[in-house]
Amino acid sequence: MQMQAKATNQLFKGAFILTLAALFGKVLSAAYRVPLQNMIGDMGYYIYQQIYPIIGIAFMLALYGFPAAISRFIAAEKNQYFTKMIIRKIFILLLLFHLALFVFFFLGSPYLAKIMGDPLLITPIRHSGWVFLFVPFVALLRGMFQGNLLMGPTAASQVSEQLVRVIVIILAAYMIYQSNLSLYKIGDGAVIAAVGGLSAAFFCLLLSYKKLTFQKTEKEPVRYLFILKHVIGFGILISMNHMLLLFLQLADAFTMVPRLLIAGYSPMESMEMKGILDRGQPLIQFATVLGSSLALTLIPRIAKQKDDSRNESVSSYVEASLKFSIYISVGATVGLIWLFRDVNQLLFLNDDGTTSLQVLALTILFTSLALTTAAVLQGLGYMKQTALFIFIGLVTKVILNYVLIASFGMIGAASATVLSVGIVAFFNCWLLRKVLKRRKLFSFSRGPLYVAAASMLLFLAGYEFIFGDPFDTVSRGYLALYVMGAVAIGAILYFIVLIVAKGFTKEELESMKIPKILLRNK
Template sequence: METNKFVAGALLLSVAGLISKILSAGYRIPLQNLTGDIGFYIYQQVYPIIGIAMALALYGFPTAISKLAAEKDRISFKYFMLPILFILFLICGTFSFLLFVNADAIATKIGDKQLVFAYQLASMVFLIVPFTALLRGIFQGKSFMKPTAYSQIGEQVVRVFVIIMVAVMVSYGGWDLYRLGPAAGIASIGGSIFALCILIYFYIKDRPSSFVTYTIPWKEYGRTIIVFGLIASLNHMILLILQFADAFTMVPSLIEYGLSPTEAMEAKGVFDRGQPLIQIGAVLGSSFGLALVPAISRKGTIDRYRETSAQISGALKISFILAAGASIGLIMLFPKVNSLLFQDNQGTLSLSILMVAVVLSALVITASSVLQGLDNEIWVALFILSAFLIKWLFNIFLVPHYGIIGSAIATVLSLLFLIVALVFRLKRIMGGEKLIQMKWIGFVLAISGMVIVVWLAELLIGTYDLSRFGLLIYILIVSTVGAITYLSLLVRFNVFLDSELSLLPFGSRLIRHHRRM
């Protein structure tokens, strides 16, 4: 019964996370449409900081607190909640203070002094994190996932609503574009407060704490929150951390490339068009593979690594296959996708290069989650920080010579380094076993079939000058037919095992189809 409750809760949390991430990526398209590339640039300069706070509040700290809460029969308000709240405030308050007092220096470093107030407001988001993280962690520790799921979706809905309303006022109400910077902070603060209200409602209703007494294990609390809260949360910040490097290095490097400050900001906004597409592609590409990670985690805790080889191979294989199809499809259709979503073809070449990051980031998310399930959090953190350094250095070296194409190459190279490092670590744990066991000829034939279908559609219809609505219909039809062709050929050539097919949408039908072949 307890296991069923845990599985149902984990599923609810996964669905809420998927909805939240799609919302988080999807609203940026109307944001860019309403405010243009300069408006999008302003928002994206602030967003990585807010995103890091959200990742700590949603994933990092709650995971650590849930681990501590699960070990307690009863949760003490005085001896559990207050000490952990104090530790969280110490960490988040330090982040908030450093960001607030250095807002002017940060804005100067990135080359846009008008963002000082935006960074100061963004620093305030960290002060709400301790409350939301504490309550989420306690509920999750008791396998009660509803509060976290509802608060996560509620927070995202409020944040998206505020941002889009401000974008509408910028577009139609004559508001200054730079109001988008502070609006990002206000939207996140509003969303966090709304999430906190939902969590407090569940806390009052369910009363998970009591007035038991025991010695406060400060060392255990502190170590768990730092290791599992800060280090483990890096897995959820991979794309954010790379965007953080872009926020600091791109505009100065683009000015060095020869653009004026305004042109550099607009070019950065054009480059940022790729972020929501990478995020959606990576999330969808990794979600089904990640369904195997809980099994890996359970076995990893007792050091039975070799027994997990089938699950690890399956997780990486599914993520690779789905993300590779999405990545290649996006590259082929990108000129039209760019026009459909962002109203023009600016930056098509650099953004097409950037779409390689879809498959790389899906693999990175899956591989790093597997390694964390095998208690390798420190290694994952070191690899991610190394990838951030590589991205930063390549931006400084490539962007002054190649513009935003240089930054696209830097993103791909940093993610490539990261997946290679993660795979080598996994192979070492698995004793050198092959990580992705797949019928590669079948995979290549399936990809080729999809490419031919998309190429024929481009040849027959792609040359016509389509309206935006026409582009929408065209892309929906071509992507659907391409995806069906790809999936059908994968099944036809026995690329998937039945256990892997069961994780995909309409898995039972695919299995029946597979068995008839």
């Protein structure tokens, strides 16, 4: 019993370490795109974003999908599957699967570039296939460590991977900018950065390889078909559950430029418009991390008690997760929409596409809700259903892009993203309410939320009235101070109003270490 408790504590500690590493990676992944766009412009950023979803799939497979599937597989039956023979079989299947992906992108690059509406993307797409050949080595080692409850090496490899990838891509962009090279070289730079990141992760994992202890013999032979189902199949399923935003970017990569061309825009205009809309991705990613990260810390507790979905503690954890997610994402969405013209000018040096980006900002609310509800459902064992809902969202996005972009341009693409994520969130909420057997999923009062959002908007309006519109200022530094001041004070005010308006329970406030002066009337 004591050993089981120790293993459980080790598991939760490891999960916390991986969560911190994942948050660091997501924030860094969002942050580097701003200087990247500043150096290569909207056209160069468009090229990068056409290749990024392909490379992103490789990273999702290497970071989430296959490591989780492998760890789950080898940890079964007290690690009876953790033998060198079985690990060798897993590696062979991983290698064959990723070799097939390499061949698909390498040979299919002309056709894929044609669908994207840009034949100059053939070479970057072809080169992106090489990234998949590095995935099996990293995914296998991560899965082996996680299967033995050794999360530290995986977390360290993730941090080193992100750092190397970001440094290399920024250096590549700087070289292209300084040497006046073709902007399409940024696609090759993205591939080199990805390969460098995976290589760094691999060597980082190798440093801890001696910590692994293999079983000496197999209890019974394990067939390749069995491994194919439980590692490859399950790994793909897990990966899909982490690819919501990536799939939406992939849909835009294949449909936006062709539909803009049909709408009558020139090739250059279409590509630049795609690059402008992609400015919203780092902001959405950063705000979504804020909106879902606090909520997701409660998921291990939900998973621990998943055997009884009617358990009162499960329901309370779910409600707390949803409440935190909605509170943070609503505040981020409302604030970003109001400030987007200034944020656009500050980060990307002009206000092009502000209206479309303001529409796209609504994605933050639905994405945070979709990710939080999906994580809860996965913790309760409904992984296949959440993957299906994401696939439905992808199909919806493609259809809406075809319908809306030709008529409404960038705003059509932004609206398609919002509606698609909204559908995923709706299905997740529907299933979660059904699983928990609750008449209402959101039982907490929304009054404090409305009051807090309105208070923040009034503050932002007054802030702009007092300090004036900084948009026409020649100083980027002044604009930065203006935006940071608005964000910081607005966020503090928003949460103070939520607390005073009794938007949180006493237990929730105590768990957040809220100052006692704000708890007097609770």
